[in-house]
Amino acid sequence: MANASAKRIGVLGYLLFIRHILQAEASQNEIAIRNLFYGQVGANVLALVLRLFFSKTSKTAIVFYVLSLGAGQFLYRQLVKMGTPRRDATGTLVSSGDDLNQPGMTEWFFDVLYVSWFAQVGSSVLGEWFWWIYAAIPGFVVFKLWGSFISPMLLGRSSSAAEAEDAAPESNLSKRQEKLKKRNERGDPRVKTQTRR
Structure with a gap:
């Protein structure tokens, strides 16, 4: 009888812990979405105001601005759709949404969005040449692909992998065995060398 009660309390405690974790993640997502909104509005309003007062606007600047605005708005909408917590009619949390702090595509969405704001x-302020900052995005993709995929495919295994494999047999010794081996190499009389038959 006591074990059944303890198990129910354990399961209930676990469920409360999971609920607490989901609520914390939901509040983090809500804060991140609110900050994204402020960044999206702030960057676009600031870019428009600065463009009106400090620089002459050409057709290419308008085209680049509209393209970056479209890309930024698309990524902003995707992040909002992914991270928005869902609640039922009573306000109870149903789903905390996807974690907006996860690595991978979500992280890249944020990076491209930040580059868009920076370029806008x-x-x-500095002129149309600043749109070249967008070249950092495909450059970063090529850099990541080169290090993890292209280089190993073209050049075979990397030099660091070769060094790690060469060092592997000696690292199989325990610390005590390494210490005894060093003593033996120095000719320490405390180490007795045994010959195998």
């Missing part, structure tokens, strides 16, 4: 504001 920077080009309105």
Whole structure:
């Protein structure tokens, strides 16, 4: 009887812990979405105001601005759709949404969105050449692909992998065995060398 009660209390405690974790994740997502909204509105308003007062606007600047605005708005909407917590009619949390702090595509969405904001504001102050900052995105993708996929495919195994494999047989010794081996190499009389028959 006591074991059944303890198990129910354990399961109930576990469920309460999971609920607490989901609520914390939901509140983190709500804060991140609110910050994204402020960043999206702030960067675009600031870029427009600076462009009106500090630089002349050409057709190419308008085209680049509209393209970056479209890309930024698309990524902003995707992040909001992924991270928005869902609640039922009573306000109870149903789903905390996807974790917006996870690595991978979500992280890249944030990076491209930040580069878009930076390019919008920077080009309105420094000129149209600042749109070249977008070249950092495909450059970063090529860099990541080169290190993890292309280089090993073209060049075979990397030099660090070769060094790790060469060092592996000696690292199989325990610390005590390494210490005894060093003593034996120095000719320490405390180490007795045994010959196997």
